[in-house]
Amino acid sequence: MNNTSFWQETISIGGQAAVSRFMTAPLDGVIDSPMRQMIRLFSPNELMFSEMRHVDTVANEKEGRSLIYAPCEQPLVFQFSANRINFIPKAVERVLAAGFKAINLNSACPAPAVVRSGSGSALMGNIPQLTIILNELQKSIAGRVPLSIKIRAGFKEKNALTVAQLAQDVGCEAVIIHPRTQPERFSGRLDFDLVAAIKKSISIPVIYSGNITKFEVAQRIHSLTGADGFMIGRALWGAPWKLKEIVSASQNIPFSAGLSTAFDCIVKHLDLNAQFYGPYGYGHFKKHLAYYIRTFPNAANWRTLLLRSQSEEEMRTILNALLHEARESNLWLPL
Ligand SMILES: Cc1cc2nc3c(=O)[nH]c(=O)nc-3n(C[C@H](O)[C@H](O)[C@H](O)COP(=O)(O)O)c2cc1C
Structure with missing residues (x-):
């Protein structure tokens, strides 16, 4: 179905300023502040999400590290994980004081350590606790910003329909769904029928997450x-222009990132990582590099060299050589 007007419309979550139908997914350890700033170079307006942070951490961390972002990253939603309510009021106050535009509860993360603690997708298997946490969040937020929830198809059993209805009943303003169960993690069949059933059964916006690459x-x-x-989640890894590419296509506006865009992004992104993480910045950047260079000629050899680099200076020297070779051969394929 090519419903042009649908793609030209914006959506509004909880009466907030209208945003594009496309937004970035939260990707812990990947879509961090430097990465969001990279995405903003191409997409100035779309909604973005913080990485997931536990309410206890947000309430108690001394320097408020998880609340640091650059102004250009707005509009920005803060995502909590939680397994208990003790620190929710304090965490909410800190997030709102830091200027986040909305709050999201993660009831989707499948990681074993998260699930063992009773947060993330484990909440979908513990409806009484999920209800208590959502109510406490609503009480603490007190209508100041919208609350939404990110869910899976279910924890072990598929109960997303029940959870989506519960979310709407407690006043959530949107349901975001990655339609796989916890054991399916991030691969396996996506249950589109389940998303369709949720869309039919609730009136708040339903945001879909999973495997959108174009x-x-x-x-x-x-x-x-x-x-x-x-x-849009993993498709942005090593391609911060991807959101713009998808939004442009939805508006019939031609856009494609070329070789020099990729080069510029690599250098700029390393700079931002170094600024944000200090001496650890180049180490953090290694996970991005592997993705940026995956379609460069001799990618495997370059990757090995870059991943072994022992300092930012050494990484920059290898990068310059790689960029020189790629420019000469002009063999880079668009991601
Ligand atoms: C490395 C990684 C980190 C993730 N971190 C989060 C997170 O912090 N919060 C969250 O709600 N989902 C997280 N997700 C799930 C994504 O938001 C998204 O739902 C999932 O990757 C499917 O979408 P995609 O195929 O577009 O990536 C993460 C996924 C990956 C692969």
């Missing part, structure tokens, strides 16, 4: 599910 995929998923919004 506009045509989002179009297909919209036709199968009726979802209102679409998150």
Whole structure:
């Protein structure tokens, strides 16, 4: 279905300023402040999410590290994980004082350590605790910003329909769904029928998350599910222009990132990492590098060299050599 006007419309979550139907997904350890600043070079307005942080951490960390962001990252939603309510009021106050535009509860993370603590997707298997946490969040937020929830198809059993209805009943303003169960982690069959059933059963916006790499995929998923919004996650890894590429395609505006865009991004992103993380910045950047260079000629050899680099200076020297070779050969393929 190519419903042009649908893609030209914006959505509003909880009466907030209208935003594009496309937004970035939270990716812990990947879409951090430097990465969000990279995405902003291409996409100035789309909604973005923080990485998931536990309410206890946010309430108690001394320097408020998880609350640091650059002004350009707005509009920015803060994502909590929680397994208990003790620190929710304090964490909410800190997040709101830091200027985040909305709060999201993660009820989706499948990571064993998170699930063992009873947070993330484990909350979908513990509806009484999930209800207590959502109510406490609503009480603490007291209508100042919208609350939304990110869920999976279910924890072990698929109960997303029940959880989505519960979320709406306690006053959530949007449901974001990655339609796989916890054991399926981030691969396996996506349950589009389940998303369609949720869309039919609630009136708040349904945001879909999972495997969107280009506009045509989002179009297909919209036709199968009726979802209102679409998150882009792993497709942004090593391609911070991807959100713009997808949004541009949805608006019939030609855009494609070229070789020099990729080069510029690598250098700029390393700079931002060094600024944000200090001496550890180049180490953090290694996970991005592997993705940026995956379609460069001799990527495997360069990757080994870069991953072994022992200092920012050594990394920059190898990068310069790589960029020189790639420029000469002009063999880079668009991601
Ligand atoms: C490395 C990694 C980190 C993630 N971190 C978070 C997170 O902090 N919060 C969250 O709600 N989802 C997180 N997710 C899930 C993504 O937001 C998204 O739902 C999932 O990757 C599917 O979408 P995609 O195929 O577009 O990446 C993470 C996924 C990955 C692969």
